Amino acid sequence: MPELPEVEVVRRGLVSWVRGRTITAVEVVDPRSVRRHALGPEDFAGNLEGARVLDVVRRGKFLWLPLTDSPADASAADPSCDADATPAPAVALMAHLGMSGQLLMQDSSVPDEKHLKVRLRLSTADGMPAELRFVDQRIFGGLFLTALIPTADGGPGGLAETPLPLIAEEAAHIARDPLDPCFSFDEFYRRLRTRRTGLKRALLDQGLVSGIGNIYADEALWQARLHFARPTDTLRRAEAARVLDAAREVMTDALAAGGTSFDSLYVNVNGASGYFDRSLNAYGREGQECRRCAAASLVSLIKRDQFMNRSSYSCPVCQPRPRNGRW
Missing domain, CATH: 1.10.8.50 (Helicase, Ruva Protein; domain 3)
Structure with missing residues (x-):
C-alpha cells in the first residue's frame, strides 16, 4: 500500500496541474473504479462535469479535491490552525489509490495506459496536460464524490495550498498526521x-x-x-x-x-x-x-x-x- 509520503508526492504534483481548472468532460472506462459512488457512473460524471477544482487536500493517506460550480466560491479561508472562515465548497472528489492506483497528468495525444479506468478532461491551460487519468491495475482503488463537513477542531481539514476548515466525510474519523502543522x-x-x-x-x-x-x-x-x-x-x-x-x-x-x-x-x-x-x-x-x-x-x-x-x-x-x- 502507498504510505503518507507517496500520497503527499501525488498531492504536490496534482496541485500544480489541476488547481483552478474546470473539469470539462468525464469518461468512466471501467465502472468498477467508481463503485464507491453509490448513484453510479452516470451520476458521477454528471456531477463532475463543469466543476472547478479548488485545491488538492491530504490528511494521512486520504486525498481529495474540493469542487465548486462558481468561481466566487473559491475565496480563501484563514490557513491558521483555528481557521473560522465560512466554508464554501460542499463536495469533493475523493481518490482512493488502493494497492496500485495512479493519478497521471497526460496530454490527449498520449496513448491510453493499459489499465486506464477514468479520464477527466480539464480546461485549457498554457503548457499543462489536458487530462487527469486514473489508472489502476489491481482495481482496489477508485474515485467517488463525497461530502465536505466541518473539522472537529475548527482547523484545516488537511495539508493544502489554501486550507479550509472542512474535511472529506470519509476522513473525518482519522487523526492528524505528523507532517500536519496543526498536529498536537x-x-x-x-x-x-x-x-x-x-x-x-x-x-x-x-x-x-x-x-x-x-x-x-x-x-x-x-x-x-x-x-x-x-x-x-x-x-x-x-x-x-x-x-x-x-x-x-x-x-x-x-x-x-x-x-x-x-x-x-x-x-x-x-x-x-x-x-x-x-x-x-x-x-x-x-x-x-x-x-x-x-x-x-x-x-x-x-x-x-x-x-x-x-x-x-x-x-x-x-x-x-x-x-x-x-x-
Missing part, C-alpha cells in the same frame, strides 16, 4: 499514555496519529532506538517525542526522494517512481547488518518478527525488546 503532540501523548498496547500498534492506529504505515513505523522506531513492543503506558514524554520526530524525519526524507517504491506501480503524477527504498535502515533488511551497530563496531543482524499479519523489522541490539513488551 500534547494531545497525541495524552492519548498514547492511556493505551495499553505496544508502541508500533499505537503508531499504526489512524485514530491516534494518521499516515504512519508499516514501513515508516519500522524506520522511525529504528531511528528512535525503540522496540515495537514497548508498552505505550510506560513511554516517557521524551521517548514519545523522539519517535514522532523520527517519523517526521524519515517521511520528510522519503518525500525528498519521491516516496518509497518497491515496484513500478507507485509513481507520481508524471509517472516517476520514488527511490527512498534505497535508504531504508530496518524495513525489508532481515539478516543484513544493522548499519548503526556496524558503525559502532558491533555485530548485529536485522531481525524480522510476525506482527499483525505483517512483518516488523528491528535490531535486537540497539532496539532491545522490553521484558514486559506488548504486541
Whole structure:
C-alpha cells in the first residue's frame, strides 16, 4: 500500500496541474473504479462535469479535491490552525489509490495506459496536460464524490495550498498526521499514555496519529532506538517525542526522494517512481547488518518478527525488546 509520503508526492504534483481548472468532460472506462459512488457512473460524471477544482487536500493517506460550480466560491479561508472562515465548497472528489492506483497528468495525444479506468478532461491551460487519468491495475482503488463537513477542531481539514476548515466525510474519523502543522503532540501523548498496547500498534492506529504505515513505523522506531513492543503506558514524554520526530524525519526524507517504491506501480503524477527504498535502515533488511551497530563496531543482524499479519523489522541490539513488551 502507498504510505503518507507517496500520497503527499501525488498531492504536490496534482496541485500544480489541476488547481483552478474546470473539469470539462468525464469518461468512466471501467465502472468498477467508481463503485464507491453509490448513484453510479452516470451520476458521477454528471456531477463532475463543469466543476472547478479548488485545491488538492491530504490528511494521512486520504486525498481529495474540493469542487465548486462558481468561481466566487473559491475565496480563501484563514490557513491558521483555528481557521473560522465560512466554508464554501460542499463536495469533493475523493481518490482512493488502493494497492496500485495512479493519478497521471497526460496530454490527449498520449496513448491510453493499459489499465486506464477514468479520464477527466480539464480546461485549457498554457503548457499543462489536458487530462487527469486514473489508472489502476489491481482495481482496489477508485474515485467517488463525497461530502465536505466541518473539522472537529475548527482547523484545516488537511495539508493544502489554501486550507479550509472542512474535511472529506470519509476522513473525518482519522487523526492528524505528523507532517500536519496543526498536529498536537500534547494531545497525541495524552492519548498514547492511556493505551495499553505496544508502541508500533499505537503508531499504526489512524485514530491516534494518521499516515504512519508499516514501513515508516519500522524506520522511525529504528531511528528512535525503540522496540515495537514497548508498552505505550510506560513511554516517557521524551521517548514519545523522539519517535514522532523520527517519523517526521524519515517521511520528510522519503518525500525528498519521491516516496518509497518497491515496484513500478507507485509513481507520481508524471509517472516517476520514488527511490527512498534505497535508504531504508530496518524495513525489508532481515539478516543484513544493522548499519548503526556496524558503525559502532558491533555485530548485529536485522531481525524480522510476525506482527499483525505483517512483518516488523528491528535490531535486537540497539532496539532491545522490553521484558514486559506488548504486541
